[in-house]
Amino acid sequence: MEWEPVIGLEIHAQLATSSKIFSGASTAFGAQPNTQACAVDLGLPGVLPVLNREVIRMAASFGLATGSTVSKRSVFARKNYFYPDLPKGYQISQYELPVVQDGELTIELEDGTSKRIGITRAHLEEDAGKSLHEDFHGMTGIDLNRAGTPLLEIVSEPDMRSAKEAVAYMKMIHSLVRYLEISDGNMQEGSFRCDANVSVRPVGRESFGTRAEIKNINSFRFVEQAINYEIERQILLLESGGAVIQETRLFDPDRHETRSMRSKEEANDYRYFPDPDLLPVVLDQEFIDGVAAALPELPAARRQRFVDQYGLSDYDAGVLTASREFAEFFEATAREAGGNGKLAANWVMGEFTAALNKGGIDIADSPVSSGDLGRMLLRIDDGTISGKIAKQVFEAMWNGEGDADRIIEEKGLKQITDPAAIEAVIREVLENSPKQLEQYRGGQEKVFGYFVGQVMKATKGKANPGEVNALLKKMLGS
Ligand code: ADP
Numbered sequence: 169m170e171w172e173p174v175i176g177l178e179i180h181a182q183l184a185t186s187s188k189i190f191s192g193a194s195t196a197f198g199a200q201p202n203t204q205a206c207a208v209d210l211g212l213p214g215v216l217p218v219l220n221r222e223v224i225r226m227a228a229s230f231g232l233a234t235g236s237t238v239s240k241r242s243v244f245a246r247k248n249y250f251y252p253d254l255p256k257g258y259q260i261s262q263y264e265l266p267v268v269q270d271g272e273l274t275i276e277l278e279d280g281t282s283k284r285i286g287i288t289r290a291h292l293e294e295d296a297g298k299s300l301h302e303d304f305h306g307m308t309g310i311d312l313n314r315a316g317t318p319l320l321e322i323v324s325e326p327d328m329r330s331a332k333e334a335v336a337y338m339k340m341i342h343s344l345v346r347y348l349e350i351s352d353g354n355m356q357e358g359s360f361r362c363d364a365n366v367s368v369r370p371v372g373r374e375s376f377g378t379r380a381e382i383k384n385i386n387s388f389r390f391v392e393q394a395i396n397y398e399i400e401r402q403i404l405l406l407e408s409g410g411a412v413i414q415e416t417r418l419f420d421p422d423r424h425e426t427r428s429m430r431s432k433e434e435a436n437d438y439r440y441f442p443d444p445d446l447l448p449v450v451l452d453q454e455f456i457d458g459v460a461a462a463l464p465e466l467p468a469a470r471r472q473r474f475v476d477q478y479g480l481s482d483y484d485a486g487v488l489t490a491s492r493e494f495a496e497f498f499e500a501t502a503r504e505a506g507g508n509g510k511l512a513a514n515w516v517m518g519e520f521t522a523a524l525n526k527g528g529i530d531i532a533d534s535p536v537s538s539g540d541l542g543r544m545l546l547r548i549d550d551g552t553i554s555g556k557i558a559k560q561v562f563e564a565m566w567n568g569e570g571d572a573d574r575i576i577e578e579k580g581l582k583q584i585t586d587p588a589a590i591e592a593v594i595r596e597v598l599e600n601s602p603k604q605l606e607q608y609r610g611g612q613e614k615v616f617g618y619f620v621g622q623v624m625k626a627t628k629g630k631a632n633p634g635e636v637n638a639l640l641k642k643m644l645g646s
Pocket residue numbers: 174175176177178323324325326327365366367376377378379
């Protein structure tokens with residue numbers, strides 16, 4: 169039998185506010201444990217939460233960017249459960265009336281096709297604290313710094329049909345929240361993570377199979393591995409006559425497998441009810457229009473503009489707009505290079521990206537700025553250096569040897585374009601290669617390449633290649 173996977177994701181994006189969702193405590197990462205949770209975050213008696221206005225603006229901008237409905241009235245609810253890292257005994261979340269509903273996103277797949285993925289809802293909630301199992305022998309430490317950190321939980325429709333589609337969707341959301349500057353998307357610090365819901369059904373069947381939910385996955389690679397493992401597990405189970413039970417599972421990245429955490433029977437009954445300490449959030453059209461007017465250029469629009477404005481291929485435009493920093497670096501480079509977008513795209517996606525990857529360096533920490541790179545491209549454009557020599561210049565810039573002009577000057581890398589100078593070199597090469605000359609005259613035209621190579625070698629790559637070709641042809645012909 170052939171099986172079809174069905175996948176829906178719940179993504180948690182930490183919102184980039186400086187203070188918590190219901191208190192003034194700081195959200196900065198990396199502070200000493202339990203120094204950033206105030207009485208409100210701990211839910212001590214007598215305190216009242218006050219909503220951080222900024223989270224509403226951020227959620228609304230996400231909603232508008234995904235064609236969702238931004239609710240004019242939404243309600244915070246208490247989700248009750250007991251856990252040591254939740255001293256209040258409840259998490260404030262949104263349940264029946266979330267701030268964002270009914271949106272969609274178009275993902276691009278590797279084969280060049282695209283697909284629409286529905287967004288069921290996105291709601292605001294506070295994060296809980298963190299249990300630390302490793303640092304304390306035989307005990308569990310509790311760090312409540314995260315308690316009250318604002319999260320946007322983005323719930324997709326079960327529209328994905330493979331791990332690849334799920335990863336493409338997750339990357340798209342990741343890129344979008346960073347474009348919108350509503351989340352830093354830092355996955356190592358837990359600012360962006362997801363729960364993957366996975367089921368399988370026989371191909372052709374309408375109804376969905378029973379799903380398992382894999383909790384808290386914090387990398388794109390792990391999402392792909394976890395989903396693929398889970399699909400395999402469910403198919404094997406069903407084919408051997410078993411049944412999938414609805415349960416929560418955890419992914420073990422060391423063993424590449426998922427393991428049961430709790431079954432539906434043990435699942436929590438959260439007893440949601442509206443939080444009596446918080447008023448419903450009521451938004452007027454003016455507020456929503458204001459958020460809409462302030463939206464930045466979104467990835468899809470920017471991609472199209474790159475195609476139109478710079479004449480890039482759709483694929484290249486897609487690569488360059490995958491992250492906001494990358495897109496902005498490219499555009500600043502192109503501007504500095506006199507608007508030569510094609511040349512800038514080649515270098516940003518080629519040499520520059522390779523150097524970043526090789527050094528494991530973040531674009532923000534690049535030793536070569538967009539200005540440095542753009543000014544070097546100007547020297548290719550105006551014929552001062554060849555594209556090949558430029559690689560040498562780029563490497564020197566990367567190693568901190570100064571700007572392009574200085575490196576070209578100091579290392580004597582200027583391209584030789586003077587026909588008389590090139591002619592002299594060609595004459596010398598031909599004189600020193602009587603055998604090859606004979607072969608060429610005998611009809612072996614590929615020897616032409618040998619002559620070009622010798623001229624380039626003699627000039628240390630500095631002869632203008634076009635000029636060399638033209639002069640060689642002329643001189644061999646005569
Ligand atoms: P819960 O609140 O218990 O997690 P929801 O109904 O809100 O359940 O669904 C959570 C996620 O599970 C959504 O992203 C949804 O698309 C996905 N989902 C629901 N049913 C299935 C299924 N049969 N197979 C795969 N994913 C599913």
